[in-house]
Amino acid sequence: MVATQETINKVNEVGSAYKYGFVTDLESEKAPLGLNEDIVKFISSKKNEPKWLLDWRLKAYKKWLTMKEPDWAMVDFPKINFQDIYYYSAPKAKPKLNSLDEVDPELLKTYEKLGIPIKEQEMLAGVAVDYVFDSVSVATTFRDKLAKEGIIFCPISEAVQNHPDLVKKYIGSVIPMNDNYYAALNSAVFTDGSFVYVPKGVKCPMELSTYFRINEQNSGQFERTLIIVEDNSYVSYLEGCTAPQRDENQLHAAVVELVAMDDAEIKYSTVQNWYPGDKDGKGGIYNFVTKRGNCLGNRSKISWTQVETGSAITWKYPSCVLRGDNSVGEFYSVAVANNSQQADTGTKMIHIGKNTKSTIISKGISAGKAQNTYRGQVQIQKNAKGARNFTQCDSLLIGDKCGAHTVPYINQHTPSARVEHEATTSKISEDQLFYCLQRGLDTEQATSLIVNGFCKEVMKELPMEFAVEAQKLIGISLEGSVG
Amino acid sequence: MSLLEIKNACLKLDNKNILNGVSLSINSGEVHAIMGPNGSGKSTLSYMLSGRDGYELESGEILLDGQSLSDMSADERARSGLFLAFQYPVELPGVGAMSFLREAVNSRRKFIGQEEFDHLAFVKEARKEASKMFVKDEMLKRAVNVGFSGGEKKKFEILQMAMLKPKVSILDETDSGLDVDALKIVSDGVNAQRSDDNAIVVITHYQRLLDYIVPDFVHILSEGVIIKSGGPELALEVEKNGYAGMINAA
Incomplete structure (x- = not known):
C-alpha cells in the first residue's frame, strides 16, 4: 500500500508543520490519488x-x-x-498558460461573443496573471x-x-x-x-x-x-x-x-x-x-x-422542503442539451406546512443527439392542508435525433391540496425559422431568438445582467444545431 | 436596369411543375400586381423569390438590383433588400415584437453599412412609424404575432416593411382577413412607402386591394405562367369577367 504510506507521511508532515506556524506553498500541494480515511483526515487537517x-x-x-x-x-x-x-x-x-495566445481559439471566440472583458477572459482561461x-x-x-x-x-x-x-x-x-x-x-x-x-x-x-x-x-x-x-x-x-x-x-x-x-x-x-x-x-x-x-x-x-x-x-434536482406554514418554493429551470449531452434535472417540492405553495416551470431544450429529462416530485404530506402546486414542463426539440422525457411523481396525502401539471413538447417549426430568415436574421440568430422566447418565463427570473449573458449563452450552446 | 428581374423561372414541387417560365421585369418606383386564381403559383412565386428552403429554381434566373439571387440564402436576400409580407404571419411565442423588429432592422442596416440603432433611438423610430400605422405601443410589447388579430398581424407586417426599407417588397395576399377599415390603414401604410427607389409587388386574388394600392402594371398568373399583362384596367376586367375567360383566351 504505497499510496497509504504516502498519505500517512503527508499527514505527519502537515501535522508537524502546524507547530511551526503552517507556512507552506499551497501551489504545489496535492493529496495522493484515491480515497481512504487518511485522505479525509488529510483534507481536514489541511483546513x-x-x-x-x-x-x-x-x-x-x-x-x-x-x-x-x-x-x-x-x-x-x-x-x-x-x-x-x-x-x-x-x-x-x-x-x-502565460498569455491568451496559448488559449484554445474556440474558447476565445465564445468569450468574445459573450462580450467578456480581456482581464476576465484571462482569469477564466486560467492564464497565470x-x-x-x-x-x-x-x-x-x-x-x-x-x-x-x-x-x-x-x-x-x-x-x-x-x-x-x-x-x-x-x-x-x-x-x-x-x-x-x-x-x-x-x-x-x-x-x-x-x-x-x-x-x-x-x-x-x-x-x-x-x-x-x-x-x-x-x-x-x-x-x-x-x-x-x-x-x-x-x-x-x-x-x-x-x-x-x-x-x-x-x-x-x-x-x-x-x-x-x-x-x-x-x-x-x-x-x-x-x-x-x-x-x-x-x-x-x-x-x-x-x-x-x-x-x-x-x-x-x-x-x-x-x-x-x-x-x-x-x-x-434543486428542491424545497416547505416546512413553515404559508411558505413558498419556486423552481425555474432551463436545461439545454446539445450533441451528446445528457441532462436529468428537475426538482422536489415537499409540502409539510399548511397553505404551502410551489411553482415549477421547466424548459428543456434538446438538440443533436442529446437526451433531456425532467424529473420532478411533488409531495403533499398529511398536514399540508390547502397546499398548492403548479407545474409546467415544456420541451423543445431541435432536429430529429434528440429526445425529451418528462417524469413527474406526485404523492398527495391531503384532500384539500391542489396539484396541477401541464406538459408540452414542441419543435422549432420551419415556418418560424423562415419567418425570421426572411427578416434578415441568420439561422443562429433565429434559433437563439426562438429558443430564448421559449425560455422567457424562466429568463425573466434571472437578475438583469445575468439574463443578458445567459441568453447569449443559450444561443452559443445551440450553434450548428439547426440548418 | 430593372430592380427585380425574373427570367424564365421554372420550379417543381414534389415533381409537379408549379412555375413554368415566369418572366417579369420590375423597375424602381413601380408597383406591380400579380393576380391569379387559387393554385396558379402565386404563393410559390413569393417563396421562390424570398429563397425559402425547398423552393429552389429548376431553371431560370432572378436578379435583384443586378445581382443574382440563386446562390443567396433567404436571410442574405432579406438583408439585401427583399421583403415578403406574409399571408399568414407566423407566431413567435416569447419573442417581443419590439426586440424582433430591432434585430431585423439592425441586421439589414449592418449589411448595408449603416450604423446600427441603439436601443433608445430604435424605440423612438419604431414608435414614430407605428403611430402612422395606428399600431399601439402595447402591441409592440407583446410576442410577435401571438394573440394579434388578423388586422394587427398585417399592420405589423407593413410596419416591418416601413422599418426595413427594402428595395423590393412582395405583399402576399395582404388583404386577406382584413375588414374595410384595416384594409385602408394597411394600404395607406404601403402607399406611404412608394418611392422612386423601391418597387412593390402585390399578390392578390381580388381587385378590391388594388382600389387602395393602385398598381402601375397588372399581370395574370395561371398555371405557373403569366398569361396577360396590362395596366390597372386589367384588374377591373378580372373583377367583371373572372379569370376563366382570360385563361381560355390565352
Whole structure:
C-alpha cells in the first residue's frame, strides 16, 4: 500500500508543520490519488478543522462506503473509478498558460461573443496573471459593506474557523450526510465553497456572487455552500459564470444547503456552463449536484433559478422542503442539451406546512443527439392542508435525433391540496425559422431568438445582467444545431 | 436596369411543375400586381423569390438590383433588400415584437453599412412609424404575432416593411382577413412607402386591394405562367369577367 504510506507521511508532515506556524506553498500541494480515511483526515487537517468536523467527515465517509451510486436517472456513462481521483489539490491543477495566445481559439471566440472583458477572459482561461490587486480590493470593499449590515459572506473553510457555531448547527441540516451517494461523498471530502449568513431584518444590499470571490474560484470538484437567512431577511445569490470554464475535472459533486427562517427569502440563481465534452461525447464534466432549501420559517420563500447549458451529464434536482406554514418554493429551470449531452434535472417540492405553495416551470431544450429529462416530485404530506402546486414542463426539440422525457411523481396525502401539471413538447417549426430568415436574421440568430422566447418565463427570473449573458449563452450552446 | 428581374423561372414541387417560365421585369418606383386564381403559383412565386428552403429554381434566373439571387440564402436576400409580407404571419411565442423588429432592422442596416440603432433611438423610430400605422405601443410589447388579430398581424407586417426599407417588397395576399377599415390603414401604410427607389409587388386574388394600392402594371398568373399583362384596367376586367375567360383566351 504505497499510496497509504504516502498519505500517512503527508499527514505527519502537515501535522508537524502546524507547530511551526503552517507556512507552506499551497501551489504545489496535492493529496495522493484515491480515497481512504487518511485522505479525509488529510483534507481536514489541511483546513485546520476542529475535531467535530473531522468526525463528521469520517462518519460521512463510512456511510458512503456502504452506499451505492444511484442508477435511476436517464443518463448513461462509464462507471467512475473513485480511487482514480485527486481529492485534494489546492489550487486545482490547471495547466497554467502565460498569455491568451496559448488559449484554445474556440474558447476565445465564445468569450468574445459573450462580450467578456480581456482581464476576465484571462482569469477564466486560467492564464497565470497576477490579479491580486484587483480581486483583493474588490473583495475588501465588498466585504466591508456587507459587514456593516452584519452579513457574513466568506469561504466555508473560513466560516468553520470564525463562525463554527453557525456552521455546526446548520451543516447537513438540510441535506443529511447520507442523503445520497454523491452528497455523502461531498460531506467526506468537500474542500471549499461559500458561506452566507444574513442576520434578522436585513435585506442584503447587493447580489452575492461567487464572481466577487475571484481568488476562491478554484474551490474544487467538491464544493459545499451553506446559506442561512434569518427572520425578515433577504438575499439573492448568483452562482457560476456564464463563460465556459476551462476545467478538466471529470466529476463535480457539489452540495448546496439553504435555510430560510420566518418571512425570509432566498433567491438562488445558477448559470452552469461547464465543459460539455466534444461533439462525439468525449470528455466533459459530470455534474452531480445536490441542492436543497429548507423553508423552515412561516411565510418563508426559496426560489431556485437555473440555466444549465454545460456539462456532459447533469444530475441535479434543486428542491424545497416547505416546512413553515404559508411558505413558498419556486423552481425555474432551463436545461439545454446539445450533441451528446445528457441532462436529468428537475426538482422536489415537499409540502409539510399548511397553505404551502410551489411553482415549477421547466424548459428543456434538446438538440443533436442529446437526451433531456425532467424529473420532478411533488409531495403533499398529511398536514399540508390547502397546499398548492403548479407545474409546467415544456420541451423543445431541435432536429430529429434528440429526445425529451418528462417524469413527474406526485404523492398527495391531503384532500384539500391542489396539484396541477401541464406538459408540452414542441419543435422549432420551419415556418418560424423562415419567418425570421426572411427578416434578415441568420439561422443562429433565429434559433437563439426562438429558443430564448421559449425560455422567457424562466429568463425573466434571472437578475438583469445575468439574463443578458445567459441568453447569449443559450444561443452559443445551440450553434450548428439547426440548418 | 430593372430592380427585380425574373427570367424564365421554372420550379417543381414534389415533381409537379408549379412555375413554368415566369418572366417579369420590375423597375424602381413601380408597383406591380400579380393576380391569379387559387393554385396558379402565386404563393410559390413569393417563396421562390424570398429563397425559402425547398423552393429552389429548376431553371431560370432572378436578379435583384443586378445581382443574382440563386446562390443567396433567404436571410442574405432579406438583408439585401427583399421583403415578403406574409399571408399568414407566423407566431413567435416569447419573442417581443419590439426586440424582433430591432434585430431585423439592425441586421439589414449592418449589411448595408449603416450604423446600427441603439436601443433608445430604435424605440423612438419604431414608435414614430407605428403611430402612422395606428399600431399601439402595447402591441409592440407583446410576442410577435401571438394573440394579434388578423388586422394587427398585417399592420405589423407593413410596419416591418416601413422599418426595413427594402428595395423590393412582395405583399402576399395582404388583404386577406382584413375588414374595410384595416384594409385602408394597411394600404395607406404601403402607399406611404412608394418611392422612386423601391418597387412593390402585390399578390392578390381580388381587385378590391388594388382600389387602395393602385398598381402601375397588372399581370395574370395561371398555371405557373403569366398569361396577360396590362395596366390597372386589367384588374377591373378580372373583377367583371373572372379569370376563366382570360385563361381560355390565352
